Amino acid sequence: MFSYYLQLGLRSLRRNPVLTGLMIMAIGFGVAASMTTYSVFRATSRDPIPQKSSQLYMTQLDNWGPEHIEKGEPPPALTYKDAIALLNAHKAKRQAITYPVGVSVIPEDPSRLPVREGAYATGSDFFPMFDVPFIQGNGWTREDDDKHASVAVISKSLNDKLFNGGQSVGKQVNLDGRLFRITGVIQDWAPQPLFFDVPNTGGFDEGASVYVPFNRAIDLKLPNDGNNNCVAEPGEGWDNYLRSECIWLSLWSELPSKAEANAYRQYIQGYAATQQAAGRFRWAPNTRVRDVMTWLDVQKVIPPESQVSLLVSLGFLVICLVNTIGLLLAKFMRRAPEIGVRRALGASRRDIYAQFLIEAGTIGVAGGVLGLLLTGLGILGVGLVFPEPIARLATIDPVLILLTLVVAIVASLVAAFYPTWRAAQVQPAWQLKSN
Amino acid sequence: MQIKPILSALRRHKAGTILIALQIALTLAIVCNALFIVHERIDRVNRTTGMDESNVVAIQNRYVGSPSTYVPLMKTDLQTLRSLPGVESAYVTNAYPLRQGGWSTGAQTDPDSTKDGVHTALYFGDEQTLKTLGVRLIAGRNFSSGEVVTVQPQQAPAPPQVIVTQVLAKKLFPDGNALGKVIYLSKGKPSTIIGIVEKLTVPWIDFDEIDNVTIMPVMFNSGYQHFMIRAKPGQQDAVFKAAPAALYASNRMRVLPEKSGVRTFEMVRSRAYEADRGMAILMSVVCGVLLAITAAGIVGLSSFWVGQRRKQIGVRRALGARRSDILSYFMTENFLIALAGVVVGVVLAVGMSQWMFTHFEMKRLSFTYVLVGVVALLGLGQAAVFAPALRASRVSPVEATRSV
Helix, strand or coil, X not given: CHHHHHHHHHHHHHHCHHHHHHHHHHHHHHHHHHHHHHHHHHHHHCCCCCCCCCCEEEEEECCCCHHHCCCCCCCCCECHHHHHHHHHCCCCCEEEEEEEEEEEECCCCCCXXXXXXXXXXXXXXXXXXXXXXXXXXXXXXXXXXHHCCCEEEEEHXXXXXXXXXXXXXXXXXXXXXXXXXXXXEECCCCCCCCHHHHHHHCCCCCCCCEEEEHHHHHHCCCCECCCCECCCCCCCCHHHHHHCCCECEEEEEECCCHHHHHHHHHHHHHHHHHHHHCCCCCCCCCEEEXXXXXXXXXXXXXXXXXXXXXXXXXXXXXXXXXXXXXHHHHHHHHCHHHHHHHHHCCCCHHHHHHHHHHHHHHHHHHHXXXXXXXXXXXXXXXHHHCCHHHHCCCCCCHHHHHHHHHHHHHHHHHHHHHHHHHHHCCXXXXXXXXX | CCCHHHHHHHHCCHHHHHHHHHHXXXXXXXXXXXXXXXXXXXXXXXXXXXXXXXXXXXXXXXXXXXXXXXXXXXXXXXXXXXXXXXXXXXXEECCCCCCCCCEXXXXXXXXXXXXXXXXXXXXXXXCCHHHHHCCCEEEECCCCHHHCEEECCCCCCCCCEEEEEHHHHHHHCCCCCCCCCEEEEECCEEEEEEEEECCCCCCCCCCCCCCCEEEEEEEECCCEEEEEEEECCCCHHHHHHHHHHHHHHHCCCEECCCCCXXXXXXXXXXXXXXXXXXXXXXXXXXXXXXXXXHHHHHHXXXXXXXXXXXXXXXXXXXXXXXXXXXXXXXXXXHHHHHHHHHHXXXXXXXXXXXXXXXXXXXXXXXXHHHHHHHHHHHHHHHHHHHHHHHHHHCCCHHHHHCCC
């Protein structure tokens, strides 16, 4: 029966090629617009580290006071003295302070020009905490942190540039004239959104290719390459800067269970209370310990452009559906006499439903295929509409292909439901009589 | 024109009528808001910086190595750039309009104030800054080369002389003449306003006070800076190629990043407004396709109605109705449906705008856009129904006598 209805459907669709084309185009455009913008939205709203996002926490505390912050939200980074105090308390399984440093890599080959590379100063816990994938060697050790060792982890692409992809563990990398011993090479690792450095990157960035120990970077006075915010002048010199209330450091902690997270929260609140008692804060403790997804949400990582365009496209899809309902209604009702004859010859309402839903499903499939092609074009054209760091994240994958087809078919079936119901309501007697 | 028979005919086609009206309503809601977004973004993209933007090249530079001071390096580089043929003037700075990154602080008029002050962006420069940017000095004087001071990292820049924009001057000294007055950009360090420029914008495109800028004669001792160059007319391309080559030739220990190292100001502008332009393009495309689909839907459904009523049309024609009567019947019918649609659509459009206002901090839809949308959709409906209506008017009276 299915193939017979399919044939009937195809024949009926061929009878009004313009109307059929209109419906297929409406479904195709609506689905493609929604899917293209959805692919961008999906890329910007995804969980960058799904296996661990609920165990990783960003620490914030208000060291500025209520008059310098907005809506009670503590600053998005920490001062040096707070970050160090919280790190030294060892209240989490793993913890690392991170800040972006500006370094240039000087190749050994003197004929080659120095290259600018993204770099972070951080602790040894950074690598196991964020599951950073190594292809050679390992991260440096906690002893290296304590010894302020001059070590580094580099990315695969930098290893390719400097050592032609060869074994480089134990070799040295020259950063602005200072040598760092390589302990490991990682994959080009840049989870998107770049959750551990949202304040400096906005969440979408190529990531870094060099990591050096935080303690060593402080010794070398490696300047912060990210945002630096001060409410009072820090005073001259590096040491005054470290003592200042300027915020520039991120502290991330791994807390495997909710109980540990709550204990850590209480500890941070207690720390702020002691600062208040000591007279440094003249306000009540105001702290936040947030996991990855909450942090991304609070930092509004998803660009409003992405949300607005997704919404507008969904509205667009709804209009296309309304349009299709109207056209299908016209098409089906025009065949009322035919339906009347079928019903009179013994077809049940179920048969009518089956026949017309199959016909609509065919339009859905065709619309889906057109939608898929247009989505492909749309994703190629995303670069025209969204900035490059976001546009490059929008990709077609099997899930998106499947989703496009499913959305198209479901949409056309939903659109077909009312016209089909009307078709099934046709009174055979009335139709036969009037003609 | 009689409306009553049309209404009673529509009552027989409730579903189709509602669908067309609904489609028009939704289209109006989305098109109004989308066009409003387009307009808003285009307005942003067209904002001026106060600069003469042609013939300006910006070079992002980072010195390699860790010398104790960068000042001699910068001075040598400036010398190199200024002596290039085709270069009119050049200076070194921390930021410039549309760079999307820079330095801001609060300016005070009262040395003892504890409030945040008036926000202003800080641009470092020297006596060639005004000329290179092409901004117009409307009062006071330019810096002299002797006034340039060196500022160390972690030190708040507050030199004895500054030049401010007209807007900032008004905000700092609402009573008038700001020239010669003293402001405090850092506690205890007075800066005298020696000049006022007509207009210059901040580095960020989303800053609330976009015209609050202070220019200061400062050389900032840092390994990271921007060289701004004004090329002589027609020499921009030559300078664009020659400047980085000359810098590398004088000192190799530097990095000019591949992507954003050397840019003309057109490139700076286009990069800064990438997202806005993208949004404007996307919304325009959506509007275009949406209107086309709605028009196509109206054509489709009206054609169907015409086909369904051929016999009735024939009867009317046989009873003496003229072609124009039939034509105007269908046009009026569409107009009534569209009218119902736009009434609902206006409510939807305002609701949608209100929702976006609260969720995305967007501006509220202006009434002009609603009005334009209403007229556009009524017009679209009339245009779309015209062909089917014309076909209806050509139905011959003979149809009345034919049975199907």
